[in-house]
Amino acid sequence: MPELPEVETVKLGLEQLVKGKTFSKMTLFWPKSFIPLPGVDLVGSRIVRASRRGKVLVIELEETPATALLIHLKMTGQLVYRSPSGEIFSGGHPIQSALGDLPDKSTRILWQFQDGSKLFFNDQRKFGWVKLVNDIPSEPFIAKLGPEPLEPDFTTQVLAAACTRRSRTSIKGVLLDQSVVAGVGNIYADESLYLAKIHPARLAGTLSDTEIKVLHKSILFVLGEAIKYGGTSFTNFVNILGFRGNYLEIAKVFRKENQPCVRCGSIIKKIRVAGRGTHFCPVCQPLKRGKHT
DNA sequence: CACTTGACCTGTCCGC
DNA sequence: TGCGGACAGGTCAAGT
Numbered sequence: 001m002p003e004l005p006e007v008e009t010v011k012l013g014l015e016q017l018v019k020g021k022t023f024s025k026m027t028l029f030w031p032k033s034f035i036p037l038p039g040v041d042l043v044g045s046r047i048v049r050a051s052r053r054g055k056v057l058v059i060e061l062e063e064t065p066a067t068a069l070l071i072h073l074k075m076t077g078q079l080v081y082r083s084p085s086g087e088i089f090s091g092g093h094p095i096q097s098a099l100g101d102l103p104d105k106s107t108r109i110l111w112q113f114q115d116g117s118k119l120f121f122n123d124q125r126k127f128g129w130v131k132l133v134n135d136i137p138s139e140p141f142i143a144k145l146g147p148e149p150l151e152p153d154f155t156t157q158v159l160a161a162a163c164t165r166r167s168r169t170s171i172k173g174v175l176l177d178q179s180v181v182a183g184v185g186n187i188y189a190d191e192s193l194y195l196a197k198i199h200p201a202r203l204a205g206t207l208s209d210t211e212i213k214v215l216h217k218s219i220l221f222v223l224g225e226a227i228k229y230g231g232t233s234f235t236n237f238v239n240i241l242g243f244r245g246n247y248l249e250i251a252k253v254f255r256k257e258n259q260p261c262v263r264c265g266s267i268i269k270k271i272r273v274a275g276r277g278t279h280f281c282p283v284c285q286p287l288k289r290g291k292h293t
Numbered sequence: 294c295a296c297t298t299g300a301c302c303t304g305t306c307c308g309c
Numbered sequence: 310t311g312c313g314g315a316c317a318g319g320t321c322a323a324g325t
Contacts, residue, residue: 003318055319074319076303106303125302127319141320169296178320186318237318254318275297277316 002055002073004149004183005226006237006245010079011057013240014050017081018059021113022046033108033123035131040066042111042132054145054182058136065134070141076106076236077121077128084116088241097242124236145182149219154181156216163212167205173274174204175219184219187232187247187254190279192218194253199285200273225250253279 002010023042028034045061052058057071057079071079080099087094102120103110109121109130121130133139146162147154162180166173174180175189184192193200195218198211207215231237231245232254238244248255252262257270257279266283 006318072319075317123302124304125317127301127303166295173296176319232318276318 002075002077002237003185003188003226003231004052004055004223005188005229005247006231007052007055007057007073007183008227009231009239009245010073011050011052013081014047014057014059014079017240018047018113018117018119019049020047021115021117023111024114025112027110027112028108029103029110030108030123030126033121033126033128033130035129037066037132037134040132040134042066042069053136053142054148054178055185056141060136066132067134068132068136070131070133070136070139071121072129072141073123074125074127074129076124078106078123078236078238079240080120080122080238080242081240082118082120098238098244099242144179146178146180147182149181149183149223154216156213159216160209160212163204163207167203169204170201170273171198171204171207171215172200172276172278176274176276181219183223186276186278187251188219188222188226190254191222191226191251194280194285195222197284199287200278200280201271201287253281255279 023045026042045063045066047059048062049060050057051060055072059069059071061068080102082102088097106122106124107120108123111119136142147158162174172189172193175184175192190200192215196211196215198215226232226247229245229247229250230239232247232251233244253268256268259268261268261281261284264281264283266281268279269282270277270279272278
């Protein structure tokens with residue numbers, strides 16, 4: 001599932017549903033999904049808060065030496081909460097999740113809490129990982145991340161510097177580089193470039209200052225909207241209660257190939273850029289720079 | 294050093 | 310209906 005808005009959605013769910021709970025048991029259905037901290041047992045640790053760094057979820061623990069559980073959902077990971085009764089309520093009425101009974105064949109880890117509630121880590125493709133750590137900032141994965149896009153330290157200047165450093169790469173490749181900015185993935189790179197009217201394959205070094213400024217603003221806007229909509233779901237992404245996000249309904253190019261551009265009516269195309277399927281409008285996002293820049 | 298490709302896995306869809 | 314291949318939200322390691 002996960003890009004920043006999806007991970008943020010899960011984080012908010014964790015804050016609401018598992019903060020303050022104490023782990024009573026962990027069951028590994030696929031041991032490779034879990035990277036332990038030698039000599040440290042998660043059981044008995046209490047969750048003090050849930051946070052996020054880029055696409056990584058951080059479940060912060062009260063006990064030492066284990067400080068946190070880091071979770072990367074990669075392509076198909078899910079975290080799903082179930083109350084002791086297993087029922088899900090919304091507005092006082094039981095409702096149906098998009099998922100069936102758990103664990104299922106994609107469940108890799110099950111955590112149980114002292115109050116009888118459960119948290120499932122499901123991951124069809126087994127790319128995701130969960131790691132118990134005692135020093136969050138020094139974790140290699142965390143240490144090399146660039147700034148958070150929605151924090152003040154992600155500035156136009158930061159994006160401009162990255163375009164200079166990686167001038168011979170496509171601008172989409174720059175946006176996907178987690179050391180440049182943490183949390184932008186394939187969906188929101190395409191959506192941001194569409195909003196900024198920049199062709200995804202444009203070499204980063206050819207962008208004007210104005211274009212970089214517009215792109216920076218577009219990234220902030222697109223991520224903000226996606227969080228409001230609870231992220232994007234097309235196959236695997238669900239929030240912590242097992243419900244799908246709605247951003248795809250307002251996406252302009254992602255998964256819209258062969259459909260008309262909402263700005264100009266041209267047909268949205270899909271090509272390969274930076275090794276990824278890439279959606280764009282060939283008229284709104286011309287490869288040659290226009291006279292207006 | 295910078296950029297591209299293959300690998301990690303499972304499932305689905307599409308063409309023959 | 311079956312089978313092979315391409316592809317899927319991400320990141321590494323290894324290659325050029």
